Amino acid sequence: MFLKPPPPNYEPGTRVRVVQYVRVGHRRWMTETVGTVEREGLRPVGGMEMGGKALYCHQPTLRLRQDDGSITEVALDGNTRVEAIAGAAPEVAGGPPPRPV
Numbered sequence: 001m002f003l004k005p006p007p008p009n010y011e012p013g014t015r016v017r018v019v020q021y022v023r024v025g026h027r028r029w030m031t032e033t034v035g036t037v038e039r040e041g042l043r044p045v046g047g048m049e050m051g052g053k054a055l056y057c058h059q060p061t062l063r064l065r066q067d068d069g070s071i072t073e074v075a076l077d078g079n080t081r082v083e084a085i086a087g088a089a090p091e092v093a094g095g096p097p098p099r100p101v
Helices: none
Strands: 015-024 027-044 058-065 071-075 081-084
Touching: 015 058, 027 071
Parallel strands: none
Antiparallel strands: 015 027, 015 081, 027 058, 058 071
């Protein structure tokens, strides 16, 4: 039985903010990533010790291009908050946004 991938939630080019919380001991740290969506994907969960990377067990991911030009892939879970940000991304990757003259 092969399942179809879910339809994408964010179009490529959409600017988003991803907020996740990481639990470390009794503390909770917030991480925030802002970038432009390049694509959505699914990564396999598990390994050979769990019987191989099954087709039915995947975790959704977002591939983002950040303002400095770097690319990051964020694994999404039920507690991840993804917000679309209004406004266009900076035109030039790797540099500061243009200043008014």
